[in-house]
Amino acid sequence: MINSNVKKTALLNDNDNVVLALEDIPRDSRLSSGHLVANVNVPRGHKVAIAPIKKGAAVVKYAQVIGFASMDIEPGDHVHTHNCAVEDFDRDYAFGSGLTGAHTRPVTEERTFKGFLRESGEVGTRNFIGIITSVNCSATVARLIADKISKSGLLEKYPNVDGVVPLIHGAGCCIKSDGEGYQNLQRTLVGYASHPNFAAVLIVGLGCEVMQISRLMDEAGLTENQSFRKLIIQDEGGTRKTVEAGASIIESMLPAAAACQRTDVPIAHLTVALQCGGSDGYSGITANPALGVAADMLVAAGGTVVLSETPEVYGAEHLLTRRAASREVGEKLVSLIHWWENYAAKNGGEMDNNPTPGNKLGGLTTIFEKSLGAIAKAGTSPLNGVYNYSEKITAKGFVFMDGPGYDPCAITGQVASGSNVICFTTGRGSVFGYKPAPSIKLATNTDMYLKMEEDMDIDCGDIISEQVSLEDKGRQILDLIIAVASGEQTKSELNGLGDHEFVPWQLGAQM
Structure with missing residues (x-):
């Protein structure tokens, strides 16, 4: 017996051979698009065929190929992983062919936001101090430094500082020193070290890792100053001494970080x-x-x-x-x-x-x-x-x-x-x-x-x-x-x- 209750579906493009279920569709329910009846239960957010799709034929949504029928599909069938699969197909890249005036939205008003304007000319949306690790071997020490600052109550004196963030990871050693993995990690560390959402950064290493901090600084043009410092655990003499030194460095960075103020800048500075x-x-x-x-x-x-x-x-x-x-x-x-x-x-x-x-x-x-x-x-x-x-x-x-x-x-x-x-x-x-x-x-x-x-x-x-x-x-x-x-x-x-x-x-x- 056909359920006369019409269930909402959406045809996203006239060239599609499936519709999107906007609510759960019980078997034998009528569909609001396609004038069809569901052959099976179809969950909300899933697809229903509105035309016959032969095995090997393209399944089309958004007027684009989303897969190929792995068996014959009848109108009213649920279209999903049981009957639709990926196959290679040719794509026309048509480089630049879609560049038209229709894609240029006029600016209707000048808008600003309140951001932290840094010396680099970049603008931050937050005002953190970062503790970056060169290698996983320095991860716990970095976290201990952040914890020491957090538990000390120092941050309560500097409400304009959003916090101290330890950035730890599982890499940094036993990799090829000029390979893709090294380059990826180096770019990432440098990007965070110079990110405008940081008022200051401390980078912490063990000392013997492949991701040498001295090399990273040389190749990125980074130098130590009031807002960028480094610590090497082996040079400092171990965990306790490095944590003490790190906490002291962060404490010295806090006044300058707290002095940073938000100012009105164009939203063109947003990325x-x-x-x-x-x-x-x-x-x-x-x-x-x-x-x-x-x-x-x-x-x-x-x-x-x-x-x-x-x-x-x-x-x-x-x-x-x-x-x-x-x-x-x-x-x-x-x-x-x-x-x-x-x-x-x-x-x-x-x-x-x-x-x-x-x-x-x-x-x-x-x-x-x-x-x-x-x-x-x-x-x-x-x-x-x-x-x-x-x-x-x-x-x-x-x-x-x-x-x-x-x-x-x-x-x-x-x-x-x-x-x-x-x-x-x-x-x-x-x-x-x-x-x-x-x-x-x-x-x-x-x-x-x-x-x-x-x-x-x-x-x-x-x-x-x-x-x-x-x-x-x-x-x-x-x-x-x-x-x-x-x-x-x-x-x-x-x-x-x-x-x-x-x-x-x-x-x-x-x-």
């Missing part, structure tokens, strides 16, 4: 890391495109937005190359895609190992589908640059930074590259923080927002439930970015998150 994690079937139609609107607004005002996670643009990279400001920029992105294909194969993996189990439970079937939703975060602005992991970003506008799909690792690179705010969309829920950069959480659906409201900053589910426009939601997101950049705390900051998500990308043989 926003665009991220998604725990994505679901709603990500590509709510939070991600809304963040894309905010990204375009910021770019129009002279700011910078940074997309990353190269495996999560796989299958959608041809849409980004169309926006490449030059053929060189587009070809660099394609070369990264090929590097990742080889990297996955070399390590016995596949590009479709991403999506995760949580992504699939939320309705995402293939990496192609996930990528098409993920790139919506970057709006429609021209792609002005493609950078290596943690490489210093010098171009303005929309840029791309290479990195893995593992969120803490990718965001570590984005912060090292200069991002001073993070916008993180999530459908399943995420509780990360990324000191020294504040992390804004955008929920893709209202149910999850209400369930995890203490961790979510904005509900984007009302784009579906209340028909809020992407334009209005994008303005709300940009308003919050500016408020957070000016000092308003995010939910992750209020929860005390962000001390343990410093995860440099480790590459190469660990010997």
